[in-house]
Amino acid sequence: MASMSKAVLKNGLWRAKISYRDPKKRNLERKDQRSHIWIEKRTKEELEKEKSKYEAIEKNVIILGTFGDLLDKWYKERLNHNKPKTLNEYRKYLNYFIEDEQLENVYVSEIKHTDINSYLNDYAYEVRRDGKDSREFPVSWSTKNQYFSALGSFFSWCKQNEYIQENPIKKLEKPKRHFVAKELPPQETWEPMWGKIFEALDEENKEELTVLVHLALEMGSRQGELTALEWRHVNFEKNEIIINQNLYENKELGTTKKSKGHIVSISNSMADELKRFKNNQSKLIENRVDKSHNYILKADNQGKPYRNSSIYKKWRRFLGRHSIEYPEGYGNFKFHDIRHYSASFLFQNIDESEGLTMATERISKRLGHSSADFTRRYYIYYVPKDDKASANVFENFRKNIAKSKDSE
Template sequence: MANVEDRGNGSYRLTVIIGYNDKGIPIRERKTIKAKNMKAAKKELTVFEAEILTGKYFKAEDKLTLKSFIPQWLDKHAKDTLSPDTLQNYISILEKRILPKYGHFKLEEIKTIHIVNFINDLKKDGQRLDGKEGKLSASSILNCYKAFNNVLSCAKRWKLINENPAIGAKPPNGKSKKSEVYSKEELAQLIDLLKDENLFWRTLIMLAVTTGAREGEIAALEWKHIDFEKNTIRIEQAITEVLGQGVTIKGTKTGKDRTVTVPDGVMLLLDKFYHQRKKEKFKVGDMLEWEDHFFVFANVFNKPIRPDSIGQWWRRFTSKNKFKHIRFHDLRHTSATILINEGVHAKVISERLGHADISTTMNIYGHVLEEADKTAANHFDQLFKKKA
């Protein structure tokens, strides 16, 4: 039951009965608002009642500080909207950087200048928490800003503050240095070097190069995702390691599933590796882990590989072979760059990489597309010269 009481001068009191105590007396939740008329107030009442029924209503207190708000933000917003990795990162930033300085502030006391000062302080020397010398990277500062902004935007959405003070502060763009990639010649050398590696790693690296999949997506691949008849792989999940929980399965970074066509040579590797994994599974018997899954890249007990261990092996591999080292993630960029230089449409590349939309692809690989465009123009130039 809910009702509106006109208290005069455009003020209305909203009342929602949320239950009864053991004596049968109604338990009411009230909120006073400003509205143009009774019709507008009734609309607010509908929203107010829905927030209470769905558990999204947060009762404001006179002395609600940032520190006392964080548990509500975490329970009613962050856990449902942020990925495990992002949530873990934001919590760490809040505990180590934001709350020590601003935790005692009332929410309405936090102004844009506080966010500006927060960002400015992060740019100074001595802000690294790992004990190393040097300044924080632009991307690290941007992540700190994002954590603060996420909390404050939630407070505004719940009408605990009138405006989000973080909006007026300008964070660094967080752009990283241009990624290094392998040329076609270097990629050919890599393929030759992989011939001396075991089937597990040879298959994994070739998949990374030809599909452009992320580390977590490769680690989460299961044999049910491989279609040997159509030469395709379905990428619909990723593996992440959550503090206190261990290895868990989540959706892809963008939440979008995708199907990627794989070259015949890589499918032959997968087929050979599949038979090897089946034999391992049979030998293990009752000791099999993750019984509801059959991972492509796992140990003999079917425990999936940790994404961070892929990068560790990759560094050892390039060092051992004295081969040019790039980050494992840059194999994804190598895959995209080669496709662009071969004239593959950006939309196709975007779908293979699992980007949220084509604009993401254009932003990341704009410089490569520009070079490819110049090459295309040169083809016309050569054609006209021949005609002349």
């Protein structure tokens, strides 16, 4: 912005020095781009009007810089503001614009939103960098969102440093996430498969893994919500667990997707199992590194929490050891699929007189969805009349599995 020194009355005229960014010096270093001029006017008001003229000149000053050159400057400056992991991820996606010889030598002031839109839709969103066929494995929403976020960060910085007047990304529509309803294997395979899972858990006798799977199935919670659970969240008197935080991949605690949190009822058998687990785990409490958090699921004897990716790997290794897999055509049995099984078991064991609207509302709350409409679109299950009945569904399910095992 143009600036003006304090006006001084001299020889009947008001005199002041105006400093402004000179268009003729735009190719110089930023510190050398300002010019200074002394102005004399009869009144202070006339001085202010003169200053406004130079402010208008500044607005038309665009500092020249190519996409390739500014990328390095952006990266160095943002190191003090962004997390290195985030910034390096952004840099990776921005480098694609250079590798593909799209924007490296183009002045950022000449880049239009239509140019970026064409590149993203006609190329970036259509090409997988891992070599897979994008026709069979389309570029994911998260990848598209990374492109968009990286460009947004870069061009926002360009605007702040006066390389551009408007951020072209502001004119583009952010990639929309298209959810696809999970397709579980045929219903007749559910009970035999879960019977095999429970039998394998008993055979391995790994208490923590058993608790993890039982909690995931009964509560229907997200992976990060399970790893973030602490003993203070469990109310053994009411058989309830509070879900109000989420543990992200970098082990940072944050709010759940439904930031207000919610309460999930658990069965008597689940509560008893947690009590035994807590008692057996008590010897680890004194070794905890972070005394402020006492996680239910601990990754080591110092009480550190699991990464979400570790839970996924633990689950996949468990299934591999016991040759448990989906029928052909249904892909891998992901840990997140347990959340869908949780909802589907509720659907199978409800009183249909409840009604679709109220039932969907209840299951939505139990799963922690922000709206019943999302549950209706991607889960579409009934639920019992109250959440206590939801918990009983899983107790009965596990009893039926046990009976089948005893009768063999």
